[in-house]
Amino acid sequence: MPKTIKKLAVLTSGGDSPGMNAAIRSVVRTCAYHKIECVGVYRGYEGLIDGDFKEMDARSVKGIINKGGTILKTARSKEFRTKEGRQKAFDSLIKANIDGLVVVGGDGSFTGALIFNQEFGFPVMGIPGTIDNDIVGTSHTLGFDTALNTVVDAIDKIRDTASSHNRLFFIEVMGRDVGHIALNAGIAGGAEEILIPEEDLGLDRLVDSLNRSKKSGKTSSIVIVAEGDKIGKNIFQLKDYIDENMEGYDVRVSVLGHMQRGGSPSCFDRVLASRMGVKAVESMLEGKTNYMVGLISGKMELTPLDNAIKGKSKINLELLRVSDIMST
Ligand code: F6P
Numbered sequence: 001m002p003k004t005i006k007k008l009a010v011l012t013s014g015g016d017s018p019g020m021n022a023a024i025r026s027v028v029r030t031c032a033y034h035k036i037e038c039v040g041v042y043r044g045y046e047g048l049i050d051g052d053f054k055e056m057d058a059r060s061v062k063g064i065i066n067k068g069g070t071i072l073k074t075a076r077s078k079e080f081r082t083k084e085g086r087q088k089a090f091d092s093l094i095k096a097n098i099d100g101l102v103v104v105g106g107d108g109s110f111t112g113a114l115i116f117n118q119e120f121g122f123p124v125m126g127i128p129g130t131i132d133n134d135i136v137g138t139s140h141t142l143g144f145d146t147a148l149n150t151v152v153d154a155i156d157k158i159r160d161t162a163s164s165h166n167r168l169f170f171i172e173v174m175g176r177d178v179g180h181i182a183l184n185a186g187i188a189g190g191a192e193e194i195l196i197p198e199e200d201l202g203l204d205r206l207v208d209s210l211n212r213s214k215k216s217g218k219t220s221s222i223v224i225v226a227e228g229d230k231i232g233k234n235i236f237q238l239k240d241y242i243d244e245n246m247e248g249y250d251v252r253v254s255v256l257g258h259m260q261r262g263g264s265p266s267c268f269d270r271v272l273a274s275r276m277g278v279k280a281v282e283s284m285l286e287g288k289t290n291y292m293v294g295l296i297s298g299k300m301e302l303t304p305l306d307n308a309i310k311g312k313s314k315i316n317l318e319l320l321r322v323s324d325i326m327s328t
Contacts, residue, residue, distance in 0.1 A: 016069050018131075025274075032058040037055070039055055127280050131181065134175075134180065135312075143269060172226075174260050202231070294308075
């Protein structure tokens with residue numbers, strides 16, 4: 001029989017993403033609704049190791065649903081990667097009478113949670129929070145939708161200046177291993193080309209495509225480049241390559257960077273975070289452990305954590321085709 005849960009802890013870990021606060025709020029309020037105690041852990045696994053905890057009630061999460069970042073702070077903990085670090089974290093949890101842990105983060109954070117569970121049998125539950133949308137077991141991670149809106153807004157603004165000057169812009173967006181942000185925001189922003197890690201376009205095809213754009217009468221162009229793209233050149237080298245190998249292009253580069261991780265979460269992310277928090281807590285109360293909550297075909301579903309951390313979510317091939325057709 002699993003131990004009855006009377007007190008849960010929640011932490012945010014890894015890169016922050018818009019919607020993390022809404023998820024904290026949902027976890028805390030679902031605990032309050034079911035009359036169990038809730039503790040917020042500061043600085044992710046670092047705070048777990050140090051016992052940096054704060055009792056939270058329904059009122060302590062007021063006014064945060066619309067805030068970017070995470071009120072609990074976040075960290076990438078080196079110490080939690082060691083057995084000694086995890087032992088300290090376990091001791092802190094036991095000392096505070098905590099019966100289960102909700103981890104809001106990405107695959108690195110879930111890997112830590114899974115190892116922790118395997119070593120100490122401590123109940124864990126994951127809520128996927130990362131702008132990259134690279135987790136298996138959910139169509140959307142928390143913050144992805146907000147980041148897309150931020151990127152599209154930036155592309156629209158860059159388009160204004162690109163078309164005024166007849167320029168070609170390379171715009172780098174986040175996505176270390178996957179091209180979800182680049183592909184979706186690229187289509188929505190009307191990009192001429194989108195370079196993503198999953199598909200190596202090759203420099204020749206990029207040049208052909210830009211030549212075709214020019215011949216078809218386009219006076220300005222936008223190329224979206226995911227940071228993890230495999231073309232073999234970074235965005236500044238791409239600019240140099242086009243400068244050296246193509247006539248008549250005035251090229252500029254814009255790296256959007258960490259602005260993509262900030263800002264008030266979209267309506268979609270707030271609702272998603274609220275649903276995920278409820279599902280995470282209620283699943284733990286039902287005795288489930290080692291799962292990640294996710295959105296699958298519009299419903300809240302559980303995926304075993306070890307499946308969620310296996311590989312990366314796949315790019316939608318239909319979107320690739322749509323993008324090709326749209327850039328005609
Ligand atoms: O949140 C994920 C991510 O946005 C990646 O796309 C990016 O490579 C990384 O974070 C950068 O994070 P940091 O600057 O925190 O190391």
